Amino acid sequence: MQYTQLTDNDVRQMLDRIGIESIDALFQNVPKRARLDRPLCLPAAMTEPELIAHLGALAGANHGCDELTCFLGGGAYDHFIPTVVDALAGQSEFVTAYTPYQAEASQGALQAFFEYQTLICQLTGMDVSNASLYDGATATAEAALMARGANGRRRLIVSGGVHPDTRRVLETYLRELPMELEIIETPTGLTDPGVLRKACSDETTAVVVQSPNFFGCVESLERLAAVTHDAGAPLIASVDPIACGLLKLPGACGVDIAVGEGQPLGIPLGWGGPYLGFMAVREAFMRKLPGRLVGATRDTNGRRSFCLTLQTREQHIRRERATSNVCTNQGLLALRATIYLSAVGRTGIANVASLCLSKAHYAAERIAALDRFELAFAAPFFKEFVVRTRKDVGKVLQHARQHGILAGVALGRWHEALRDCFLVAVTEKRTRAQIDALVAALKEA
Numbered sequence: 001m002q003y004t005q006l007t008d009n010d011v012r013q014m015l016d017r018i019g020i021e022s023i024d025a026l027f028q029n030v031p032k033r034a035r036l037d038r039p040l041c042l043p044a045a046m047t048e049p050e051l052i053a054h055l056g057a058l059a060g061a062n063h064g065c066d067e068l069t070c071f072l073g074g075g076a077y078d079h080f081i082p083t084v085v086d087a088l089a090g091q092s093e094f095v096t097a098y099t100p101y102q103a104e105a106s107q108g109a110l111q112a113f114f115e116y117q118t119l120i121c122q123l124t125g126m127d128v129s130n131a132s133l134y135d136g137a138t139a140t141a142e143a144a145l146m147a148r149g150a151n152g153r154r155r156l157i158v159s160g161g162v163h164p165d166t167r168r169v170l171e172t173y174l175r176e177l178p179m180e181l182e183i184i185e186t187p188t189g190l191t192d193p194g195v196l197r198k199a200c201s202d203e204t205t206a207v208v209v210q211s212p213n214f215f216g217c218v219e220s221l222e223r224l225a226a227v228t229h230d231a232g233a234p235l236i237a238s239v240d241p242i243a244c245g246l247l248k249l250p251g252a253c254g255v256d257i258a259v260g261e262g263q264p265l266g267i268p269l270g271w272g273g274p275y276l277g278f279m280a281v282r283e284a285f286m287r288k289l290p291g292r293l294v295g296a297t298r299d300t301n302g303r304r305s306f307c308l309t310l311q312t313r314e315q316h317i318r319r320e321r322a323t324s325n326v327c328t329n330q331g332l333l334a335l336r337a338t339i340y341l342s343a344v345g346r347t348g349i350a351n352v353a354s355l356c357l358s359k360a361h362y363a364a365e366r367i368a369a370l371d372r373f374e375l376a377f378a379a380p381f382f383k384e385f386v387v388r389t390r391k392d393v394g395k396v397l398q399h400a401r402q403h404g405i406l407a408g409v410a411l412g413r414w415h416e417a418l419r420d421c422f423l424v425a426v427t428e429k430r431t432r433a434q435i436d437a438l439v440a441a442l443k444e445a
Contacts, residue, residue, distance in 0.1 A: 073425025085266040110306035116338040124258040125251025126280035131292040132334040136261025137169040139277030147206035155203040160186040161213030164414040189217040189377030200231035210238040216384030225254030246353035266340025276333040290324030355428035356383035399445035
């Protein structure tokens with residue numbers, strides 16, 4: 001490719017064609033105080049070899065999980081991605097920036113979404129899944145709106161164990177609606193059913209919890225569901241899809257709407273995205289699902305085929321009467337999750353979950369045995385846990401970073417009471433040697 005900028009003559013011809021005197025006239029509606037009145041601060045032009053070398057140096061300043069040992073978590077995890085995921089999802093037939101609008105003309109894509117929905121239902125133990133949403137936080141917010149649309153109530157109760165960023169997204173979604181959002185604090189790392197019962201009322205539209213939650217603790221979904229249902233409200237649970245390979249499924253715990261972040265299902269960290277939101281519900285919510293829902297049918301020749309179902313094409317432009325403003329899905333990432341789940345299977349996902357559990361507990365035991373380190377919570381955990389230290393958290397993490405280890409996520413940015421804590425995540429990729437190296441780095445810090 002070659003780029004040649006416009007000449008003065010090119011600019012003059014375009015201005016004459018549209019009938020204005022100068023480029024400034026194009027921006028006459030923009031206040032002068034908002035316009036840049038100087039040239040852009042850009043370096044001098046480079047030759048192509050110089051530019052390639054410069055960009056290579058910039059890229060080399062980044063250090064990913066292929067170079068560093070990653071114990072970061074808090075919503076995005078360094079899980080193993082089978083080679084088959086990239087090999088199949090990278091086929092030219094699938095690589096696209098968006099999902100097709102003339103959906104029925106793309107039978108292959110619809111079949112992939114149908115398989116995705118089936119796998120998500122099996123993974124969560126729920127009745128119906130949509131064809132994906134934008135990310136885990138969006139899925140949680142859409143679930144809250146769906147509950148509001150179903151019962152018309154105006155008070156949403158959210159556990160303090162829900163990811164702080166997800167809570168911010170909820171606040172944004174609900175800001176202009178006649179709804180109240182109440183946060184239940186979790187000083188023990190878990191949502192207290194007794195506190196939840198006191199908070200619930202006949203105005204509660206839904207209760208939102210996360211399990212394992214932001215602190216890594218496994219919530220008692222069955223007890224929380226019982227309290228929520230006593231108030232006549234649905235329970236929305238944000239779950240880790242990998243944990244579903246080992247823990248009791250949300251559908252078996254009384255959860256009404258299961259949502260979550262699908263990044264662990266074959267999606268790379270990617271410096272923060274794009275990611276995948278999944279949503280699965282009980283049959284009672286089937287016709288309220290946001291986004292796309294793909295069904296299997298037969299064409300006029302009796303051949304198995306696929307189509308969008310249960311939603312009219314115009315429902316997403318009906319303003320306040322619409323189920324949701326989300327009218328599409330994360331097609332390519334849903335495909336990656338489908339390939340991942342199909343490749344690892346039931347046994348594989350259970351093995352991955354078991355490895356996360358055992359390695360995380362080994363790491364927690366080793367760290368808790370160190371002087372000036374302890375676990376912040378006594379609650380059961382899956383692959384993440386909070387470490388409290390009497391050392392400076394920032395210096396501890398920096399020391400580990402200097403040894404090529406991303407030791408964890410400092411929690412002070414979200415929770416003032418946890419300023420002396422950091423969150424450690426251990427996936428199936430971490431080896432015993434890497435965990436021992438983490439422990440040694442923390443001890444030396």
